[in-house]
Amino acid sequence: MERELAGSLPLLQKRGFMELERYQTSRQKPAAVNLAPLDELQKQLREGGIETVALREIDGERTRLELYRCNTVIWRDMPHEAHVEWQDPPFDIFTRSIFERPAVLLDSFFVARDGDHIVGLSYLLRRPDGDAEVGDTGVLSSHRRRGIARVLKMLVTRWAAQQGIPVVHTDNRADNAGMLAINRELGFQPGEVVIVLEKTMASPTAI
Numbered sequence: 001m002e003r004e005l006a007g008s009l010p011l012l013q014k015r016g017f018m019e020l021e022r023y024q025t026s027r028q029k030p031a032a033v034n035l036a037p038l039d040e041l042q043k044q045l046r047e048g049g050i051e052t053v054a055l056r057e058i059d060g061e062r063t064r065l066e067l068y069r070c071n072t073v074i075w076r077d078m079p080h081e082a083h084v085e086w087q088d089p090p091f092d093i094f095t096r097s098i099f100e101r102p103a104v105l106l107d108s109f110f111v112a113r114d115g116d117h118i119v120g121l122s123y124l125l126r127r128p129d130g131d132a133e134v135g136d137t138g139v140l141s142s143h144r145r146r147g148i149a150r151v152l153k154m155l156v157t158r159w160a161a162q163q164g165i166p167v168v169h170t171d172n173r174a175d176n177a178g179m180l181a182i183n184r185e186l187g188f189q190p191g192e193v194v195i196v197l198e199k200t201m202a203s204p205t206a207i
C-alpha cells in the first residue's frame with residue numbers, strides 16, 4: 001500500500017526491489033449511481049451501428065469465438081510494462097474461464113457488437129461476502145471514444161443495483177486515464193493505492 005511505502009522502501013530497495021506499477025483501488029455503490037441517461041446513450045449507440053446486449057442473449061459457438069478474439073486483444077491493450085511477456089490461453093481454456101468459472105457473474109456480462117463482431121465487453125466477478133468486483137472492461141481500439149465503455153459499465157451497474165449488490169470493487173493501473181475517468185463518472189470512490197515491486201532473481205548461469 002502507498003501509505004506503507006515510505007517506511008518500507010529503504011529496506012526493499014536495499015534488497016533489490018524496484019517499483020513496477022501502481023494500482024488505484026476504488027469502490028462503487030451501484031444503487032447510488034444515476035443511470036437515467038443510459039437508455040438514451042444506448043439508443044444513440046444503436047443508431048451508430050453498435051448494439052449493447054447481455055452476453056446470455058447471444059451466446060453460441062460464434063459468439064464464444066468472437067468473445068475470445070475480442071478479450072485477448074483487450075488484454076494485450078491494457079497498460080502494462082513493456083518487458084512483461086503475455087501468452088493468450090487456448091480457446092477452450094478461455095471459454096471455461098468465463099462460462100464455467102463459479103466466480104464469474106455471467107448475467108452481469110454485457111458486450112458491444114458491431115454487426116457480428118464483438119468490439120467491447122464488461123462484467124463482474126462474485127466476492128464471497130456478497131460484494132462484487134470488476135472483471136475485464138475493454139473496447140477494441142478501432143471503436144474507442146464513442147461512449148461504448150460508458151454504456152457497458154452503466155449496464156453492468158444497473159444489473160448490480162437490480163441484484164442488490166451493495167458494493168463493487170475495482171483496481172486500475174494508475175496511468176489508465178480512460179478507465180479511471182469512466183469509473184469516476186460512475187461513482188467509484190478512490191481508496192488505497194497498491195504498489196507492485198519487482199526483484200529480478202539472478203539466473204543460475206549468472207552466479
Ligand SMILES: CC(C)(COP(=O)(O)OP(=O)(O)OC[C@H]1O[C@@H](n2cnc3c(N)ncnc32)[C@H](O)[C@@H]1OP(=O)(O)O)[C@@H](O)C(=O)NCCC(=O)NCCS
Nearest residue numbers: 077078137138139144145146147148149150177178179181
Ligand atoms: C478504457 C477503455 C475501456 C475506454 O473505452 P471507450 O469505449 O473508448 O470509452 P468511452 O468512449 O466510453 O469514454 C467515456 C469517457 O471516458 C473518458 N475517457 C475514455 N478514454 C479516455 C482516455 N484514453 N483518456 C482520457 N479520458 C478517456 C472520457 O471522459 C470519455 O468521454 P468523452 O469521449 O466524451 O471525452 C478503452 O480505452 C480500453 O479498452 N482500453 C484498453 C483496456 C483497458 O485498459 N481496460 C481497463 C483495464 S482496468
